[in-house]
Amino acid sequence: MPITKLPFTPMIFQPNAGRDINSFTKIEKEILKLKKDRDAIILSHNYQIEPIQHVADFVGDSLGLSYKAAETDAEVILFCGVHFMAETAKIVNPGKRVILPDLEAGCSLSDSCSADKLKAYKEKNPHLYVVAYINCSAEVKAQSDVICTSGNAINIVNKIPKDREILFVPDQNLGQWVANKTGRSMRLWPGSCYIHVLFTLRTLESIKERFPDAPIVAHPECTTMVRDMADEVCSTEKMVSFCREQAADTIIVVTEMGMLHRLQREVPEKTFVAGPTDRCACNECRYMKMNSIEKLRDSLLSLEPQIEMDEKTRKAAYKPIKRMLDWS
Ligand code: 13P
Protein backbone atom coordinates (compact mmCIF):
# COMPACT_ATOMS: atom_id res chain seq x y z
CA MET A 1 0.00 0.00 0.00
CA PRO A 2 1.39 3.44 -0.87
CA ILE A 3 2.33 5.59 2.13
CA THR A 4 1.11 8.76 0.44
CA LYS A 5 0.53 9.27 -3.23
CA LEU A 6 2.52 12.09 -4.79
CA PRO A 7 0.09 14.59 -6.34
CA PHE A 8 2.46 15.14 -9.26
CA THR A 9 4.88 13.32 -11.55
CA PRO A 10 8.38 13.12 -10.04
CA MET A 11 11.00 15.31 -11.67
CA ILE A 12 13.59 12.97 -13.16
CA PHE A 13 16.88 13.91 -14.84
CA GLN A 14 17.61 11.01 -17.19
CA PRO A 15 21.15 9.73 -17.89
CA ASN A 16 23.09 11.31 -20.75
CA ALA A 17 20.30 13.81 -21.38
CA GLY A 18 22.32 16.94 -20.51
CA ARG A 19 23.38 19.56 -23.01
CA ASP A 20 26.49 19.16 -25.17
CA ILE A 21 29.13 21.22 -23.32
CA ASN A 22 30.24 22.82 -26.60
CA SER A 23 26.83 24.03 -27.74
CA PHE A 24 25.85 27.62 -26.96
CA THR A 25 22.80 29.73 -27.75
CA LYS A 26 23.12 33.19 -29.31
CA ILE A 27 22.95 35.03 -25.98
CA GLU A 28 25.39 32.61 -24.37
CA LYS A 29 27.91 33.27 -27.19
CA GLU A 30 27.42 36.99 -26.64
CA ILE A 31 28.19 36.50 -22.92
CA LEU A 32 31.33 34.48 -23.62
CA LYS A 33 32.63 37.27 -25.87
CA LEU A 34 31.73 40.02 -23.38
CA LYS A 35 33.41 38.05 -20.62
CA LYS A 36 36.73 38.18 -22.53
CA ASP A 37 36.34 41.85 -23.46
CA ARG A 38 35.63 42.81 -19.84
CA ASP A 39 38.31 40.56 -18.33
CA ALA A 40 35.60 38.98 -16.18
CA ILE A 41 35.32 35.64 -14.41
CA ILE A 42 31.84 34.17 -14.05
CA LEU A 43 31.31 32.34 -10.77
CA SER A 44 28.08 30.39 -10.42
CA HIS A 45 26.51 28.68 -7.44
CA ASN A 46 25.16 25.16 -7.99
CA TYR A 47 21.57 26.48 -7.67
CA GLN A 48 21.71 28.77 -10.70
CA ILE A 49 19.69 28.02 -13.83
CA GLU A 50 21.30 25.70 -16.38
CA PRO A 51 22.29 28.37 -18.96
CA ILE A 52 24.17 30.33 -16.27
CA GLN A 53 26.01 27.22 -15.10
CA HIS A 54 26.78 26.49 -18.77
CA VAL A 55 28.63 29.79 -19.38
CA ALA A 56 30.32 29.96 -15.97
CA ASP A 57 34.07 29.56 -15.48
CA PHE A 58 33.46 27.85 -12.17
CA VAL A 59 30.35 26.26 -10.65
CA GLY A 60 30.44 25.26 -7.01
CA ASP A 61 29.30 25.55 -3.42
CA SER A 62 29.80 28.54 -1.11
CA LEU A 63 33.22 27.34 0.05
CA GLY A 64 34.60 26.69 -3.44
CA LEU A 65 33.23 30.01 -4.66
CA SER A 66 34.91 31.87 -1.78
CA TYR A 67 38.28 30.36 -2.70
CA LYS A 68 37.82 31.15 -6.41
CA ALA A 69 36.82 34.72 -5.61
CA ALA A 70 39.87 35.18 -3.38
CA GLU A 71 42.37 33.85 -5.90
CA THR A 72 41.16 35.27 -9.22
CA ASP A 73 43.28 37.70 -11.27
CA ALA A 74 40.34 38.80 -13.41
CA GLU A 75 39.39 42.49 -13.19
CA VAL A 76 35.69 41.76 -12.78
CA ILE A 77 33.95 39.04 -10.75
CA LEU A 78 30.47 38.39 -12.11
CA PHE A 79 28.88 36.52 -9.26
CA CYS A 80 25.85 34.41 -10.10
CA GLY A 81 24.39 33.48 -6.77
CA VAL A 82 22.79 35.48 -3.97
CA HIS A 83 23.79 38.73 -2.30
CA PHE A 84 25.75 37.36 0.68
CA MET A 85 27.88 35.26 -1.71
CA ALA A 86 28.79 38.24 -3.90
CA GLU A 87 29.46 40.26 -0.75
CA THR A 88 31.88 37.55 0.40
CA ALA A 89 33.70 37.84 -2.95
CA LYS A 90 34.08 41.59 -2.39
CA ILE A 91 35.29 41.09 1.19
CA VAL A 92 38.04 38.67 0.14
CA ASN A 93 39.02 40.54 -3.04
CA PRO A 94 38.21 44.25 -2.51
CA GLY A 95 40.28 45.51 -5.43
CA LYS A 96 37.96 43.82 -7.92
CA ARG A 97 34.69 45.04 -9.30
CA VAL A 98 32.10 42.49 -8.08
CA ILE A 99 28.81 42.38 -9.96
CA LEU A 100 25.61 40.55 -9.02
CA PRO A 101 23.06 40.40 -11.88
CA ASP A 102 20.17 41.16 -9.47
CA LEU A 103 20.90 42.98 -6.20
CA GLU A 104 17.54 41.83 -4.82
CA ALA A 105 18.74 38.22 -4.76
CA GLY A 106 18.69 37.78 -0.98
CA CYS A 107 18.41 34.77 1.33
CA SER A 108 15.88 33.89 4.04
CA LEU A 109 18.66 32.70 6.32
CA SER A 110 20.60 35.91 5.98
CA ASP A 111 17.41 37.91 6.64
CA SER A 112 16.70 35.94 9.82
CA CYS A 113 19.72 37.37 11.65
CA SER A 114 20.06 41.14 11.61
CA ALA A 115 23.28 42.79 12.76
CA ASP A 116 21.35 44.77 15.39
CA LYS A 117 19.77 41.67 16.94
CA LEU A 118 23.08 39.85 17.01
CA LYS A 119 24.78 42.87 18.60
CA ALA A 120 22.11 43.03 21.33
CA TYR A 121 22.40 39.29 22.00
CA LYS A 122 26.19 39.48 22.22
CA GLU A 123 26.02 42.41 24.60
CA LYS A 124 23.96 40.28 26.98
CA ASN A 125 26.18 37.22 26.42
CA PRO A 126 29.72 38.55 25.85
CA HIS A 127 31.39 35.20 26.57
CA LEU A 128 29.99 33.49 23.46
CA TYR A 129 32.16 32.39 20.54
CA VAL A 130 30.14 33.26 17.43
CA VAL A 131 30.24 30.86 14.50
CA ALA A 132 28.39 32.35 11.53
CA TYR A 133 27.25 30.26 8.61
CA ILE A 134 28.37 32.12 5.48
CA ASN A 135 24.67 32.76 4.65
CA CYS A 136 24.63 36.08 6.52
CA SER A 137 25.31 39.75 5.81
CA ALA A 138 28.74 41.42 5.93
CA GLU A 139 27.61 43.27 9.10
CA VAL A 140 26.83 39.95 10.83
CA LYS A 141 30.13 38.46 9.64
CA ALA A 142 31.88 41.52 11.07
CA GLN A 143 30.57 40.58 14.55
CA SER A 144 31.52 36.90 14.31
CA ASP A 145 34.59 34.99 15.42
CA VAL A 146 34.68 32.55 12.54
CA ILE A 147 32.66 31.82 9.40
CA CYS A 148 31.76 28.37 8.13
CA THR A 149 30.01 26.87 5.13
CA SER A 150 28.07 23.61 4.97
CA GLY A 151 31.22 22.09 3.44
CA ASN A 152 33.54 22.84 6.37
CA ALA A 153 31.26 23.52 9.37
CA ILE A 154 32.20 20.32 11.22
CA ASN A 155 35.94 20.97 10.77
CA ILE A 156 35.60 24.58 11.85
CA VAL A 157 33.61 23.79 15.01
CA ASN A 158 36.09 21.04 15.91
CA LYS A 159 38.85 23.67 15.93
CA ILE A 160 37.17 25.96 18.48
CA PRO A 161 38.71 25.74 21.99
CA LYS A 162 36.64 23.32 24.10
CA ASP A 163 36.22 25.82 26.95
CA ARG A 164 34.32 28.31 24.76
CA GLU A 165 30.52 28.27 24.57
CA ILE A 166 29.38 28.57 20.94
CA LEU A 167 26.57 30.59 19.43
CA PHE A 168 25.78 29.31 15.93
CA VAL A 169 24.01 31.75 13.58
CA PRO A 170 21.74 31.88 11.61
CA ASP A 171 20.70 28.33 10.59
CA GLN A 172 19.29 26.21 13.41
CA ASN A 173 19.12 23.09 11.22
CA LEU A 174 22.72 23.20 10.04
CA GLY A 175 23.71 24.11 13.62
CA GLN A 176 21.87 21.10 15.02
CA TRP A 177 23.55 18.81 12.48
CA VAL A 178 27.00 20.20 13.36
CA ALA A 179 26.28 19.89 17.10
CA ASN A 180 25.37 16.20 16.64
CA LYS A 181 28.42 15.50 14.48
CA THR A 182 30.92 17.27 16.74
CA GLY A 183 29.34 16.55 20.14
CA ARG A 184 29.58 20.28 20.94
CA SER A 185 26.49 21.78 22.49
CA MET A 186 25.75 25.15 20.94
CA ARG A 187 23.20 27.92 21.25
CA LEU A 188 21.32 28.03 17.95
CA TRP A 189 19.91 31.15 16.30
CA PRO A 190 16.31 30.42 15.23
CA GLY A 191 16.80 30.95 11.47
CA SER A 192 16.10 28.54 8.64
CA CYS A 193 16.18 28.24 4.88
CA TYR A 194 12.64 28.70 3.65
CA ILE A 195 13.00 26.07 0.90
CA HIS A 196 14.93 23.34 2.68
CA VAL A 197 12.35 23.19 5.48
CA LEU A 198 9.67 22.35 2.88
CA PHE A 199 11.04 18.84 2.45
CA THR A 200 9.25 16.54 4.89
CA LEU A 201 9.43 12.93 6.02
CA ARG A 202 6.12 12.31 4.26
CA THR A 203 7.25 13.68 0.89
CA LEU A 204 10.51 11.73 1.10
CA GLU A 205 8.76 8.51 2.06
CA SER A 206 6.50 8.85 -0.93
CA ILE A 207 9.37 9.43 -3.39
CA LYS A 208 11.36 6.60 -1.79
CA GLU A 209 8.41 4.31 -2.40
CA ARG A 210 8.67 5.09 -6.13
CA PHE A 211 12.47 4.58 -6.13
CA PRO A 212 13.13 2.11 -3.29
CA ASP A 213 16.74 1.35 -4.31
CA ALA A 214 17.76 4.98 -4.73
CA PRO A 215 19.89 6.43 -1.93
CA ILE A 216 18.90 9.85 -0.61
CA VAL A 217 21.39 12.71 -0.35
CA ALA A 218 20.19 15.79 1.55
CA HIS A 219 21.53 19.23 2.41
CA PRO A 220 22.15 19.94 6.14
CA GLU A 221 19.74 22.90 5.99
CA CYS A 222 16.93 20.28 5.95
CA THR A 223 15.11 19.45 9.20
CA THR A 224 16.30 16.67 11.53
CA MET A 225 13.65 14.19 10.39
CA VAL A 226 14.68 14.60 6.75
CA ARG A 227 18.39 14.44 7.57
CA ASP A 228 17.80 11.27 9.60
CA MET A 229 16.13 9.62 6.64
CA ALA A 230 18.94 10.50 4.24
CA ASP A 231 21.80 8.12 3.40
CA GLU A 232 24.15 11.10 3.24
CA VAL A 233 23.96 14.71 4.44
CA CYS A 234 26.43 17.11 2.87
CA SER A 235 27.15 20.39 1.11
CA THR A 236 26.20 20.78 -2.53
CA GLU A 237 29.82 20.20 -3.62
CA LYS A 238 30.13 16.96 -1.69
CA MET A 239 26.90 15.77 -3.34
CA VAL A 240 28.85 15.49 -6.60
CA SER A 241 31.43 13.06 -5.20
CA PHE A 242 28.80 11.17 -3.21
CA CYS A 243 26.71 10.59 -6.36
CA ARG A 244 29.76 9.65 -8.43
CA GLU A 245 30.82 7.03 -5.89
CA GLN A 246 27.40 5.37 -5.47
CA ALA A 247 26.88 1.88 -6.89
CA ALA A 248 23.19 2.77 -7.37
CA ASP A 249 22.26 4.19 -10.77
CA THR A 250 19.44 6.41 -9.42
CA ILE A 251 19.80 8.95 -6.61
CA ILE A 252 17.22 11.15 -4.85
CA VAL A 253 18.61 14.65 -4.36
CA VAL A 254 17.07 16.70 -1.54
CA THR A 255 18.05 20.30 -2.11
CA GLU A 256 17.38 23.19 -4.51
CA MET A 257 16.79 21.77 -7.98
CA GLY A 258 19.57 23.73 -9.75
CA MET A 259 21.87 21.13 -8.19
CA LEU A 260 20.50 18.50 -10.53
CA HIS A 261 21.91 20.38 -13.56
CA ARG A 262 25.37 20.26 -12.02
CA LEU A 263 24.97 16.56 -11.21
CA GLN A 264 23.68 15.73 -14.67
CA ARG A 265 26.73 17.41 -16.21
CA GLU A 266 29.29 15.89 -13.85
CA VAL A 267 27.81 12.42 -13.40
CA PRO A 268 26.02 11.94 -16.75
CA GLU A 269 25.61 8.18 -16.49
CA LYS A 270 23.23 8.37 -13.50
CA THR A 271 19.56 9.21 -13.02
CA PHE A 272 18.68 11.99 -10.56
CA VAL A 273 15.30 12.43 -8.94
CA ALA A 274 14.45 15.78 -7.33
CA GLY A 275 13.31 15.61 -3.72
CA PRO A 276 9.64 16.73 -3.72
CA THR A 277 7.72 18.96 -1.32
CA ASP A 278 3.99 18.90 -0.61
CA ARG A 279 3.51 21.55 -3.27
CA CYS A 280 5.82 20.58 -6.10
CA ALA A 281 7.93 17.82 -7.66
CA CYS A 282 11.01 19.95 -7.02
CA ASN A 283 12.06 22.92 -4.91
CA GLU A 284 13.44 26.22 -6.20
CA CYS A 285 14.93 29.16 -4.30
CA ARG A 286 13.23 32.29 -5.57
CA TYR A 287 16.29 34.37 -4.71
CA MET A 288 18.72 32.16 -6.63
CA LYS A 289 16.33 32.24 -9.56
CA MET A 290 16.30 36.06 -9.75
CA ASN A 291 19.45 35.91 -11.88
CA SER A 292 18.47 35.31 -15.51
CA ILE A 293 20.71 34.87 -18.54
CA GLU A 294 19.51 38.25 -19.88
CA LYS A 295 20.38 40.02 -16.61
CA LEU A 296 23.78 38.34 -16.70
CA ARG A 297 24.41 39.66 -20.23
CA ASP A 298 23.19 43.15 -19.28
CA SER A 299 25.38 43.27 -16.18
CA LEU A 300 28.43 42.40 -18.29
CA LEU A 301 27.52 45.19 -20.69
CA SER A 302 27.08 47.85 -18.00
CA LEU A 303 29.36 46.33 -15.33
CA GLU A 304 26.51 47.03 -12.89
CA PRO A 305 25.02 46.47 -10.34
CA GLN A 306 28.12 46.45 -8.20
CA ILE A 307 28.58 45.26 -4.64
CA GLU A 308 29.78 48.10 -2.44
CA MET A 309 30.51 48.27 1.27
CA ASP A 310 32.36 50.53 3.64
CA GLU A 311 35.96 49.58 4.34
CA LYS A 312 35.48 49.34 8.12
CA THR A 313 32.80 46.67 7.75
CA ARG A 314 34.76 44.89 5.05
CA LYS A 315 37.90 44.66 7.17
CA ALA A 316 35.97 43.43 10.20
CA ALA A 317 34.10 40.84 8.09
CA TYR A 318 37.36 39.68 6.49
CA LYS A 319 38.89 38.54 9.80
CA PRO A 320 36.48 35.62 10.48
CA ILE A 321 36.45 34.67 6.78
CA LYS A 322 40.25 34.57 6.74
CA ARG A 323 40.15 32.39 9.86
CA MET A 324 37.79 30.03 8.03
CA LEU A 325 39.99 29.88 4.93
CA ASP A 326 43.07 29.23 7.08
CA TRP A 327 41.32 26.54 9.14
CA SER A 328 39.72 24.73 6.20
P1 13P B 1 26.27 25.16 -0.19
O1 13P B 1 27.39 25.90 0.42
O2 13P B 1 26.21 23.73 0.24
O3 13P B 1 26.33 25.27 -1.67
O4 13P B 1 24.90 25.80 0.29
C1 13P B 1 24.56 27.13 0.05
C2 13P B 1 23.13 27.39 0.22
O5 13P B 1 22.68 28.50 0.14
C3 13P B 1 22.28 26.26 0.51
O6 13P B 1 20.96 26.67 0.56
Ligand code: SF4
Ligand atom coordinates in the same frame (compact mmCIF):
# COMPACT_ATOMS: atom_id res chain seq x y z
FE1 SF4 C 1 19.22 31.14 1.20
FE2 SF4 C 1 17.83 28.89 1.18
FE3 SF4 C 1 18.10 30.26 -1.05
FE4 SF4 C 1 20.22 28.94 0.01
S1 SF4 C 1 18.37 28.06 -0.83
S2 SF4 C 1 20.19 31.04 -0.82
S3 SF4 C 1 19.79 29.21 2.18
S4 SF4 C 1 17.02 30.94 0.81
